[in-house]
Amino acid sequence: MHVYVLRRLLATIPTLFLMLTFVFFLVRVVPGDPAIAILGDSASQEALERFREQMGLKDPLHVQYFRFLADMARGNLGKSMVTGLPVWDQLMRVLPHTLELTAAGVVIGLVLGIPLGLISGLKQNTWIDYLIRAVSLAGLSVPAFVLAVGLIMVFSVRLGWFPVISTGSGATLGEHLRQLFLPAMTLGLIMTAYTARMTRSSFLNVYQDDYIRTARAKGVTEPRVVIKHALKNALIPVITLVGLYAGVLLGSSVMTEIVFNRPGLSGLIVGAMTRRDYTALQSLLVVFALLVIIVNLITDLLYGLVDPRIRYE
Amino acid sequence: MSEPRVQANHEAPAAPGAADAARGPSLARRRLQVFLRNRAAVAGAILILLLLFVAIAAPWIAPHDPVRQSAVNRLKPPGTESYLLGTDRFGRDTLSRVIWGARVSLQVGIASVLLGMAIGVPVGIVAGYKGGRTDQILMRAVDVALSFPTLVLGLIIVALLGSGIWKMIIAIALVNAPQFARVARGPTIALRDAEFVQAARALGNSDWRIMFKHVLPNVMSDIVTVSSLWVASAIRTEANLSFLGLGVAPPTPSWGNMVREGIDFLGRAPWLATVPALAIFITILAFNMLGDGLRDMADPRTRGQ
Numbered sequence: 001m002h003v004y005v006l007r008r009l010l011a012t013i014p015t016l017f018l019m020l021t022f023v024f025f026l027v028r029v030v031p032g033d034p035a036i037a038i039l040g041d042s043a044s045q046e047a048l049e050r051f052r053e054q055m056g057l058k059d060p061l062h063v064q065y066f067r068f069l070a071d072m073a074r075g076n077l078g079k080s081m082v083t084g085l086p087v088w089d090q091l092m093r094v095l096p097h098t099l100e101l102t103a104a105g106v107v108i109g110l111v112l113g114i115p116l117g118l119i120s121g122l123k124q125n126t127w128i129d130y131l132i133r134a135v136s137l138a139g140l141s142v143p144a145f146v147l148a149v150g151l152i153m154v155f156s157v158r159l160g161w162f163p164v165i166s167t168g169s170g171a172t173l174g175e176h177l178r179q180l181f182l183p184a185m186t187l188g189l190i191m192t193a194y195t196a197r198m199t200r201s202s203f204l205n206v207y208q209d210d211y212i213r214t215a216r217a218k219g220v221t222e223p224r225v226v227i228k229h230a231l232k233n234a235l236i237p238v239i240t241l242v243g244l245y246a247g248v249l250l251g252s253s254v255m256t257e258i259v260f261n262r263p264g265l266s267g268l269i270v271g272a273m274t275r276r277d278y279t280a281l282q283s284l285l286v287v288f289a290l291l292v293i294i295v296n297l298i299t300d301l302l303y304g305l306v307d308p309r310i311r312y313e
Numbered sequence: 314m315s316e317p318r319v320q321a322n323h324e325a326p327a328a329p330g331a332a333d334a335a336r337g338p339s340l341a342r343r344r345l346q347v348f349l350r351n352r353a354a355v356a357g358a359i360l361i362l363l364l365l366f367v368a369i370a371a372p373w374i375a376p377h378d379p380v381r382q383s384a385v386n387r388l389k390p391p392g393t394e395s396y397l398l399g400t401d402r403f404g405r406d407t408l409s410r411v412i413w414g415a416r417v418s419l420q421v422g423i424a425s426v427l428l429g430m431a432i433g434v435p436v437g438i439v440a441g442y443k444g445g446r447t448d449q450i451l452m453r454a455v456d457v458a459l460s461f462p463t464l465v466l467g468l469i470i471v472a473l474l475g476s477g478i479w480k481m482i483i484a485i486a487l488v489n490a491p492q493f494a495r496v497a498r499g500p501t502i503a504l505r506d507a508e509f510v511q512a513a514r515a516l517g518n519s520d521w522r523i524m525f526k527h528v529l530p531n532v533m534s535d536i537v538t539v540s541s542l543w544v545a546s547a548i549r550t551e552a553n554l555s556f557l558g559l560g561v562a563p564p565t566p567s568w569g570n571m572v573r574e575g576i577d578f579l580g581r582a583p584w585l586a587t588v589p590a591l592a593i594f595i596t597i598l599a600f601n602m603l604g605d606g607l608r609d610m611a612d613p614r615t616r617g618q
Contacts, residue, residue: 018457026469137353137605141598143549145556146590149572149579153587157579164579251464255553259576269465270557273472288465 077283098264104184109191117199139193144252148259166260203234243299354606360599368415377406410566417567422548428486433493441501458491541604
C-alpha cells in the first residue's frame with residue numbers, strides 16, 4: 001500500500017507541472033491588454049507603462065513563466081492586479097462556501113443515490129426500476145441552472161419555504177441550513193441521478209457473479225448477501241464516479257452559485273475573467289484544477305484501499 | 314469490432330429472444346429490432362426529429378419576429394391573444410424566441426460534436442496505435458485538459474475567441490476533443506494487434522494508411538453509438554455558456570440567455586425563465602434517451618438490464 005501511495009503521489013507531479021504550464025499560457029492568450037482593461041482607455045501612456053513595469057508584464061515571457069512557477073511552488077498566489085489584495089485572502093473568504101456546497105451535494109447524492117440504485121437493481125424490470133431509471137435519466141439531463149430555476153419556482157416562489165437568494169450563511173444553524181438547502185439540493189439531485197445509475201448497473205454486474213452464488217449456497221441469508229457481498233463490491237465503481245464527477249460538480253456549483261447569487265468561487269473566477277485580472281485568474285484556475293487533481297488522487301487512493309488488485313497493477 | 318460483441322450475445326442469459334435473433338437475417342436488422350423495442354430510445358428519436366423540424370422551419374412557424382420589440386406588449390402573460398407563451402420585458406414573443414433558440418442549440422450541439430470528433434479521434438488513434446512515448450505524452454496532455462471543469466475551459470476559450478455561434482462551436486469542440494481522444498484510444502489498442510491490421514501491415518501499408526483506412530472505420534462504430542450522448546452534453550455546455558452571458562450575443566435568442574434574462578422575473582413573469590429552461594431540459598433528455606438506446610443496441614450485454 002505504501003508503494004502504491006508513493007507511486008500515485010509521484011505521478012501527480014508531472015500532471016501538476018503540465019497544468020501550471022497550461023494555465024500560464026492559457027491566461028496569456030486571452031485577448032485584451034490588462035493595463036488598459038484595468039486603468040481604462042483614458043489612462044496616459046506613462047501610467048500604462050508604469051503599470052506594466054510594476055506587474056512584470058514587460059519581462060520576457062520565460063521570465064514571467066519561471067517566476068509564476070516559483071510562486072506557485074511556494075504556494076504564493078500573488079495579488080490581484082485590479083484590487084491589489086492578496087488572492088489568497090479573497091479565496092479564503094469564498095472557498096468555504098463553494099466547498100460546503102459541493103460537499104453537501106456529494107453527501108445528498110450518495111445518501112439518496114446508493115439506496116435508489118440498489119432498489120432499482122434488486123427490483124430489476126419492475127415498475128419501480130423503470131421509475132427510478134426514468135428519474136435518473138432526467139437528472140442526468142438537467143443542467144444545474146435549469147434545475148435551480150425549477151426548485152426556486154416551486155419552493156421559493158410558490159411555497160415560500162426557502163429564500164430565492166442564498167447569502168451563504170445565517171445567524172443560526174437552522175438559518176444557515178435554510179440558506180444552503182436549495183443550492184445543495186440542486187447539486188445533490190444531479191449527483192443522486194449519477195450515483196443511482198452507477199450503483200444499479202454495478203450492482204447488477206456483481207450480482208450475477210459466482211461468488212454471490214457461492215455465498216448463497218453456503219446458506220448466507222439474502223439481505224446479508226445483498227449488503228455484505230454484493231453491495232460492498234458494487235460500490236467500488238461508485239467511488240470512481242465521485243472522483244470523476246468532482247470536476248463536473250465543481251462546475252455545476254459555479255452555475256448554482258450564480259443562480260442563487262451565492263458567494264463562492266464562481267464570482268471570483270467570472271469577475272477575474274471580465275476584468276482581465278491575469279494574476280488573480282491564473283491563481284484561481286490553478287486552485288480549481290488543484291482541487292480536481294486532489295479529489296482524483298483521493299479517489300485513486302481510496303480505490304486502492306478498497307480494491308487490493310489495483311495496488312499491484 | 315462488432316463481431317466479438319455479437320458472440321457475447323450468446324452468453325447473455327438475460328437477453329430474451331437472443332437465440333432466434335441470432336438466426337435472423339442480418340446484424341443491422343437485429344440491431345434495429347433491439348432499438349425499436351426500446352421505447353425510450355424511440356421516443357427520444359421522435360423528439361429529436363421534431364426539434365430538428367422546429368429548428369429548420371423556424372422562419373416559417375414562428376408566429377412573430379423573435380427580436381422585434383414592442384413597447385405596448387411588454388410582459389404579457391401566456392395565453393394573451395397571438396402570444397401563446399407570453400412576452401418578455403421588451404415585448405418580444407416568448408414562443409418565437411424559443412423556436413429560434415432551437416436553431417442555436419441544435420446547430421451548436423451537433424456541429425461542435427462533429428468538429429470535436431474530427432480533432433480528438435485522430436489524436437486518440439495515433440496515441441493508441443503508436444503506443445509508448447507518443448501515447449504517454451498525448452494521454453498526459455489529455456488528462457491535464459480534463460482536470461479542468463468543462464465550464465472553466467469553455468469560459469476561457471470563449472473569452473479567447475469572442476462570442477458568436479461559430480466561435481461557440483469551436484470552443485465546445487475544443488473542450489470535448491480530449492474526451493474523444495480518450496474514447497478512440499481504447500478500441501485502437503485492441504485493434505492494433507487484430508489479425509486484419511497485422512495483415513495490412515504485412516502487405517506493406519504505412520502506419521498512417523492503416524490508422525485511417527483500417528482502424529478509424531472500426532473505431533467510429535464505437536464512437537457513433539455514443540455521439541448522441543455527446544450532443545446532449547454539448548447542448549448543455551452551450552446552455553451554460555449562454556446562461557453566463559458568454560454564448561450567442563443578444564438579441565439572438567438562445568435558450569441559455571433567455572433563462573438568464575428571465576431569472577429576474579421569476580416572481581412576476583415565471584414563463585420567461587421556465588419555458589426556455591424546459592426546452593433545454595427536454596432537448597438534452599431526448600438526446601440522452603436516444604443515446605442510451607443506441608449504446609444498448611450496440612452492446613447486447615446491457616440489453617434488458
